[in-house]
Amino acid sequence: MSQxxxxxxxxxxxxxxxxxxxxxxRQAFGNDxxxxxxxxxxxxxxxxxxxxxxxxxxxxxxLAALLVLHYEGLEHRRVEIEAGESDAGRALELWVEALxxxxxxxxxxxxxxxxxxxxxxxLTPTCHAVIATTERILKAAQxxxxxxxxxxxxxxxxxxxxxxxxxxxxxAGEDTRNVLRDILKNGWMEPKTAPGGRP
Amino acid sequence: MSQxxxxxxxxxxxxxxxxxxxxxxRQAFGNDxxxxxxxxxxxxxxxxxxxxxxxxxxxxxxLAALLVLHYEGLEHRRVEIEAGESDAGRALELWVEALxxxxxxxxxxxxxxxxxxxxxxxLTPTCHAVIATTERILKAAQxxxxxxxxxxxxxxxxxxxxxxxxxxxxxAGEDTRNVLRDILKNGWMEPKTAPGGRP
DNA sequence: AGCCGAATCGGAGAGAGTCTCCATATAGCC
DNA sequence: GGCTATATGGAGACTCTCTCCGATTCGGCT
Numbered sequence: 001m002s003q004x005x006x007x008x009x010x011x012x013x014x015x016x017x018x019x020x021x022x023x024x025x026r027q028a029f030g031n032d033x034x035x036x037x038x039x040x041x042x043x044x045x046x047x048x049x050x051x052x053x054x055x056x057x058x059x060x061x062x063l064a065a066l067l068v069l070h071y072e073g074l075e076h077r078r079v080e081i082e083a084g085e086s087d088a089g090r091a092l093e094l095w096v097e098a099l100x101x102x103x104x105x106x107x108x109x110x111x112x113x114x115x116x117x118x119x120x121x122x123l124t125p126t127c128h129a130v131i132a133t134t135e136r137i138l139k140a141a142q143x144x145x146x147x148x149x150x151x152x153x154x155x156x157x158x159x160x161x162x163x164x165x166x167x168x169x170x171x172a173g174e175d176t177r178n179v180l181r182d183i184l185k186n187g188w189m190e191p192k193t194a195p196g197g198r199p
Numbered sequence: 200m201s202q203x204x205x206x207x208x209x210x211x212x213x214x215x216x217x218x219x220x221x222x223x224x225r226q227a228f229g230n231d232x233x234x235x236x237x238x239x240x241x242x243x244x245x246x247x248x249x250x251x252x253x254x255x256x257x258x259x260x261x262l263a264a265l266l267v268l269h270y271e272g273l274e275h276r277r278v279e280i281e282a283g284e285s286d287a288g289r290a291l292e293l294w295v296e297a298l299x300x301x302x303x304x305x306x307x308x309x310x311x312x313x314x315x316x317x318x319x320x321x322l323t324p325t326c327h328a329v330i331a332t333t334e335r336i337l338k339a340a341q342x343x344x345x346x347x348x349x350x351x352x353x354x355x356x357x358x359x360x361x362x363x364x365x366x367x368x369x370x371a372g373e374d375t376r377n378v379l380r381d382i383l384k385n386g387w388m389e390p391k392t393a394p395g396g397r398p
Numbered sequence: 399a400g401c402c403g404a405a406t407c408g409g410a411g412a413g414a415g416t417c418t419c420c421a422t423a424t425a426g427c428c
Numbered sequence: 429g430g431c432t433a434t435a436t437g438g439a440g441a442c443t444c445t446c447t448c449c450g451a452t453t454c455g456g457c458t
Contacts, residue, residue, distance in 0.1 A: 010434095010435095011424085011425060011426080011433090011434055011435065012425070012426090013424075013425070013434095013435070013436085014425095014434075014435060014436090017435085017436085037414080037415055037416080038415080038416065038417080039414085039415070039416080040415095042437095047436080047437075048436060048437030048438055049416090049417075049418095049437075049438070049439095050417090050418080050419080050420090050435090050436065050437055050438070051435075051436055051437065053416085053417060053418080054435075054436085057417085058416080058417080059416090089388065089389075092387070111310075114364075114365065118367075138387075145389055146388065146389055147387050147388060147389055148385070148387060148388070148389050150378060150381060151378050151381075151382060151387060152378075154375075155375060155378045155379065155382070156387060158365045158366075158375055158379065159365075159379055159382055159387075161365060162361035162362060162364060162365035162379070163361060165313075165361060165364055165365070166313065166357045166358075166360060166361035166364070167357075168317075176353075176354060176357055179349065179350050179351075179354045180354065180357065180358055180361070182349060182350075183350060183354070183358055183383060183386065184382060184383075184386065184387060185386045185387060185388050186347070186386040186388060187382065187383065187384045187385040187386035188291070188337075188346050188347060188350060188355060188358075188383060188384060189288065189345065189346060189347070189384050189385060190288075190344055190345055190346055190347050191390055191391075192390075209405095209406095210404095210405060210406065210453085210454060210455080211454075211455090212405095212406070212407085212453070212454070213405075213406060213407090213454095216406085216407085236443080236444055236445080237444080237445065237446080238443090238444070238445080239444095241408095246407075246408075247407060247408030247409050248408075248409070248410095248445090248446075248447090249406090249407065249408055249409070249446090249447080249448080249449090250406075250407055250408070252445085252446060252447080253406080253407085256446085257445080257446080258445090
């Protein structure tokens with residue numbers, strides 16, 4: 001069990017504190033947004049600021065630790081999509097949707113994710129992994145002639161991220177989010193009276 | 200001369216300070232980003248923090264005062280587009296481009312613009328004006344069957360804003376920006392073998 | 399020219415946030 | 429039970445936004 005290697009590295013009280021901080025942070029970020037202060041998380045968890053910062057040197061590290069858990073859910077969804085969807089175009093569409101939901105696990109998450117794509121941060125590896133997966137799914141769609149070849153996985157990732165940022169995690173932005181996702185797929189332009197029409 | 204009404208409201212030293220602060224802020228925001236601190240702008244302008252904050256109660260107010268100038272340029276561009284472009288679809292495309300450039304007058308500007316669309320801020324009126332214009336140009340394209348009817352001017356505005364946010368004002372994001380603008384217009388989906396093709 | 403009230407100014411400091419440092423406390427091996 | 433590596437907490441350094449008010453300056457009036 002790989003748990004043991006972690007267990008041996010950390011004293012039991014430290015393990016407990018770390019887990020408790022994560023749980024408290026998850027709730028705080030979820031109920032409010034990623035803008036809740038580190039100090040208030042420390043207070044909520046009943047630990048000193050020093051303890052919080054030793055476990056997670058900054059907010060990005062804390063977010064990264066939480067996103068690892070969410071990332072597992074995203075991977076699971078990916079497998080589900082790739083297994084259950086034979087149409088590579090539809091698979092890409094579903095993936096973009098799943099991607100958007102993942103990026104909105106917490107209100108305000110898109111900002112640190114974008115920053116992590118520009119400069120090194122604890123979130124950077126996760127971003128790169130997600131981009132690589134997007135690249136693969138996009139390529140499959142391109143190879144079947146279902147997606148245009150002018151864009152990369154990174155572009156689709158940024159498109160989904162931009163939509164998540166613009167629409168926010170609240171219910172208020174849901175309409176905007178749906179419209180923007182549709183635009184991401186189809187564009188604002190009316191197609192030249194296609195003979196078969198769009199399904 | 201409308202200048203006089205302003206002149207009578209403000210003492211001459213205050214007028215000079217206000218103008219000087221604006222000029223300094225324009226350079227600071229331009230060379231760096233909207234994240235430069237208010238205090239450092241005050242220092243650069245050689246005035247006290249109190250003076251800065253009396254003229255502009257917060258950073259949004261300072262940005263709004265600067266954007267009014269940029270807004271004139273955008274209006275000019277709008278007239279140019281509407282006069283010179285008979286194709287309403289092409290006009291919309293050009294407008295989205297102009298919109299994106301305006302939103303990137305300063306690095307980091309998209310964030311306060313988005314915030315101003317959600318809660319009242321000195322930037323809110325400008326945002327609403329730009330959205331209304333976008334609505335008009337979009338409707339013209341829709342009426343000619345050149346743009347889909349599923350979206351509003353607000354959606355296009357947010358789309359352009361999201362792209363500006365994701366790609367940033369630096370040259371580094373230029374490729375991403377161009378690809379995303381193309382996606383905004385055409386979508387990622389490969390069109391069903393259009394007979395006439397895309398022009 | 400010189401006076402005087404109103405307008406304006408500067409900067410100290412309150413309040414909030416991030417993050418560091420280190421004296422103190424504790425787990426857990428012997 | 430003692431001992432040492434590990435972990436803790438909270439004071440405080442630093443930054444940023446914004447407020448308050450005594451000191452200063454403008455500019456109309458005499």
